[in-house]
Amino acid sequence: MPPTKGGAVGRDDRSVTGKLFMLLSAFRSGRAELTLSEIAHRSGLAMTTVHRLVGELTERGVLERGSDRRYRVGLALFEIAALAPRGPGLREVALPYMEDLYEFTRENVQLGVRADDEVVFVERLAGRASVGVRTRIGGRFPMPPTGVGLVLLAHAPPEVRQRVLAAPLHRFTSRTLTDPERVRRVLADVRRDGFAVSDRQVTSDALSVAAPVFDGSGAVVAALSVVLRFGSVRPSSLAPAVRMAARGISRALTSAPDSIGETVAG
Amino acid sequence: MPPTKGGAVGRDDRSVTGKLFMLLSAFRSGRAELTLSEIAHRSGLAMTTVHRLVGELTERGVLERGSDRRYRVGLALFEIAALAPRGPGLREVALPYMEDLYEFTRENVQLGVRADDEVVFVERLAGRASVGVRTRIGGRFPMPPTGVGLVLLAHAPPEVRQRVLAAPLHRFTSRTLTDPERVRRVLADVRRDGFAVSDRQVTSDALSVAAPVFDGSGAVVAALSVVLRFGSVRPSSLAPAVRMAARGISRALTSAPDSIGETVAG
DNA sequence: ATTCCGTTTCCGTTGAACGGAAAACCCGGT
DNA sequence: ACCGGGTTTTCCGTTCAACGGAAACGGAAT
DSSP states (O other): OOOOOOTTSSOOOOOHHHHHHHHTTTTSSSSSSHHHHHHHHHHHHOOOHHHHHOOOOHHHEEEHHHSSSSSEEEEEHHHHTTOOIIIIIIIHHHHHHHHHHHHHOEEEEEEEEEEETEEEEEEEETTTTOOSSSSSSEEEEESSSSSSHHHHHTTTTTHHHHHHHSOOOOOTTTTOOOOOOHHHHHHHHHHHHOEEEEEESSSSSSSEEEEEEEOOOSOEEEEEEEEEETTSSHHHHHHHHHHHHHHHHHHHHHHOOSOOOOOOOO | OOOOOOTTSSOSSHHHHHHHHHHHHTTTOOOOOHHHHHHHHTOOOOHHHHHHHHHHHHHHEEEEOOTTOOEOOOOOHHHHTTOIIIIIIHHHHHHHHHHHHHHHOOOOEEEEEEEEEEEEEEEEEEEEOOOOSSTTTTTEEEESSSSSHHHHHSOOOOHHHHHHHOOOOOOTTOOOOHHHHHHHHHHHHHHHHHEEEEESSSSTTTTEEEEEEOOOSEEEEEEEEEEEEETTOHHHHHHHHHHHHOOOOHHHHTTTTSOOOOOOOO
């Protein structure tokens, strides 16, 4: 079997597993509460099929039905997902260090891992005073324009870097790097310096400083970043703090029971 | 159909949905990383069936396979679960207030909701100095002995209270209340006072102070608590702070877009 | 070399899943 | 109150995905 094409939903809608996945994925884009027919429409499944599956999922608490009779993702899914080593598992050991960093900087502190060719944000601490960010926990984002993404991409397997840089790079602001060669040079710097800076590449008022998190085997399994308003401080002055916090997480991971390490490629 | 029996897994293992649910639930008890045959054994499904389903789930990222070839819960599940209004959704709006409470007390701050007849913990902030707790994010716990549980139970529908108090109450410590009538009186106090105190009922060195979180319609949708070492402070002196933080969350919920409210029964 | 345990492939059988059709329901409009 | 659009739910005959026993495969330990 060829490796799954990065992030794309398989067109295999024949198996029930596939259908369930499509069904649940309907909640990804847009609103968190959907009617039955909205689910059917977004998932591309037949009404009766959705009706049946949704009924069963609701019985099990994977979906819940509110007083408005709309469906939403239920707690049962949350309970199972809480066991994901690269999700909540990672978050668990990282949180104290993220708090330290947060209290030191009073800015958004983010933790992300790589999934396919994108970043998935696993945790974010944000005070009321922090600059607004476009990211959401559990949400995906392209790697090149973000701080965590740059770190993850810099340490990703070559074929991932290849794919990402071969695809057109989405421009978010006038400063977003869209030339693969420029990005490649930035990635080399990231590897050399041990941290990454993304300067107003996602929004024109924010920039982030990120550092790699290693597991016991020395592989980069996550990245930690601070997002701050442009102009508030010199980015590189924050690098030591971010690196130190990331190092703390790495150390904690080394002694953690469950491996967080890289997934074996498809 | 009668309301789903509290927390029990449906005996309906005929549908694929049910099998998938059982399969994933195998990760609940014990280790986070399982071999194929462990999954088969714990889920009670046939090897070949598990093999097929696990293969498909892995392709989709719902499960991941580590370098040790063991399976673990993957990020795809985390991504979808992140959309649960009563899980991460609730957490999102609650976090700033929880942080305030944490900085004020420097102790474990917990947020929980009711699922069936138990508490599910949705978030926990714990500093390195905080007293150890038996709870885990995404984990379940009986309601009566915990602070958040008492609050949730006190404001739960009568039939839930009935069921919970009819069942034998698990004794954790010598101080755990096991007499339904005593608990009933405590619950009345909780409703009257607007907060609950659980004094060394789970572990003999910790106690917790909890307060209810309301949604826009005035229903109790969650509970917030602080867990502290016994003897460090007088419990009731913390009540105002906990109540205030809970009130802050309630206010924020009222203006939140997605309803967190109670699930429609059955 | 042999055993043991976990994993994977093969394949004939069968019932769960499917989805069209139609009924029931829910609301807002008139 | 009645109608009309949308949504939800039930019904049921067809079919193909799911199933699982059996057997082959892999690799680590003895």
